[in-house]
Amino acid sequence: MIETELAAPDAASRAVTRDLAAFAVNVDATSIPGDRLELLHLAVLDTVGVAVAASREKSGRIVSQYAQAFGPGSGATVFGCPRGARVPAEFAALANGTMAHALDFDDMHTRLAGHPSAVLVPAVLALAEEVGSSGDDVLTAMAVAYEVVHRVAALMGYPALFAGFHPTGVWAPVGTAAAAARLLGLSIDQACMALGIAASQAGGLRANFGSMVKPFHAGHGGMAGIMAAKLAALGFVAGDDAIGGPNGFVHCYGGDRERIAEVVEGLGTRWFPLEGYSVKLYPACGKTHATVDAALALRGECSVEAIDRITIDADESVADVLPYSRPATGLQAKFSLEYAAVVALLDGKAGLAQYTDERLADPRLQDLLMKTESRLSPGNTEEQFFVNETVTLHLQDGRQLTNQVAREAGDLGQEVPREDVVRKFRDCCEGTLSDAAVDAFLAGWETLATMPDVSAWMRGLQGAGADSSDSPDACPHVRSDAL
Known part of the structure; x- marks a missing residue:
């Protein structure tokens, strides 16, 4: 040895x-x-x-x-x-x-x-x-x-x-x-x-x-x-x-x-x-958020049909973090500059519904995605604390529409007010927790610092329509015999 x-x-x-x-x-x-x-x-x-x-x-x-x-x-x-x-x-x-x-x-x-x-x-x-x-x-x-x-x-x-x-x-x-x-x-x-x-x-x-x-x-x-x-x-x-x-x-x-x-x-x-x-307002890698914001700013200045191609200029440091220029799944789409620009232009938003396999498969989206490319160049190399992303729409009539977003990488574009986080929480819980459960959890959260024991409060995160069985099979997410 x-x-x-x-x-x-x-x-x-x-x-x-x-x-x-x-x-x-x-x-x-x-x-x-x-x-x-x-x-x-x-x-x-x-x-x-x-x-x-x-x-x-x-x-x-x-x-x-x-x-x-x-x-x-x-x-x-x-x-x-x-x-x-x-x-x-x-x-x-x-x-x-x-x-x-x-x-x-x-x-x-x-x-x-x-x-x-x-x-x-x-x-x-x-x-x-x-x-x-x-x-x-x-x-x-x-x-x-x-x-x-x-x-x-x-x-x-x-x-x-x-x-x-x-x-x-x-x-x-x-x-x-x-x-x-x-x-x-x-x-x-x-x-x-x-x-x-x-x-x-x-x-x-x-x-x-x-x-x-x-x-x-x-x-x-x-x-x-x-x-x-x-x-x-x-x-x-x-x-x-x-x-x-x-x-x-x-x-x-x-x-x-x-x-x-x-x-x-x-x-x-x-x-x-x-x-x-x-706090994130878009459910995707933070490195794509500047591109989403740039694309949203351009939306409405022309019709999608008038676009010949789209280019995104960004720091080459994003290449390893955002490797999917042509994502194959909704998960991969969260790590794609090209997808971020295209879905923001088409939908005018970038929420949970925009990052699914079903949305990715849309033929109109795929057509525009194939016309979109990123152009990466050397930029900030000091701990990646800065992003500088530019979206350019090259129109069929020869015009170009451009928007640039440059900011600290940890700055996702705006201060998120407390009420927006509460609204985000409600939106995220819709369909899983009852309205009463959401209200109860929010009420407990407001007084969290003085709560003597968090156990009962945490149990309020159990799904709507639950029964009292202690069996793992009571959960609709679980079939233990499949393991």
Whole structure:
């Protein structure tokens, strides 16, 4: 056997893991800035809504079926399924987290190169329901998770992205483990182990963008973090420098170990940035939103029949993230600049109904899609914090109509008012939850910070027309005999 010499752990790298663990379990909830809590409160509603909407999708049905077939029991609610569809928290985090990202309608944060809430909201809610945590506990655990994620992602988020990983799947287990350590009341030593166990479950490949596996990265990350914390609580042991060590999490995903001390600088006093966070109004990759806006601005200036061809000028950095110039499925269409322009021009909107296999198959849409091309050129290379996309309609009479949208990549074009997030939630729940259930959930959400136990509130996310059976087969999404 060939032996290789590994770099020895050092005090600094051990300190990073331990400092993160100590922060997770000991941070004073009153030190969390109010504007961060407001953001997290809004993220709960937005994320739950898009997850409920995805419970009707094929990927949502499959992952719900899996969770209930292999993890039945009293614990946490699987969103959109009837009463009795409750499973251990880690399985609920898997199902609900996957659904939260399945429509690509969940929020995003540019500085993370990913989607924090799709992972952290379902996981925290699931474990909080299982252990009977308060609403204040939920928001505090979410703040802990967001902070840990932002600090590790600052060093390895974009390096991991450029290496072909999906950053959301990379940092998801670590952030969730920090939140779970808080909710389970772990000691600092146990929280260190939880972070180490979680770090070894990190991963997710960009090769799976445009498939069901991309949202699975979010669900799996939530499941892995909860499992890591529960194992640590039972005495399972990991390395004590798994986050900052020379062969640890940050280093292996491309982070600069020379800067490892930055991970814990100001921990507990300097909180994660609000800049770069956005709620989505279109259920597609955020890199397509500027093109949607540009196309919508041009709509009405000419008839579709007058268009000879369409060009989209964009930064070449979008090529790997948006590889589908001719998407074959509604999922792939979410990662296509060409489709984004065409469907916005034809429909005048880009909602859930625009990103389906049925809409993609429309002959008129396909005809215009074949006349559309992207022209990519070198542009911003510094962490992809800027987008500059131009849609040009080349008309049959020789005229050209052009609209350009240039902005921060995390800025999806407008501040989303609170009432719009509430409206989005209602729209997402239509057809799955009754009007009474939606109203009840919203009423509970308004008072989340003072709710003594979130368990009953979470059970309100069970689907309309539910019965009281405890059998997984009570859920219309599940047939355990098919597995």
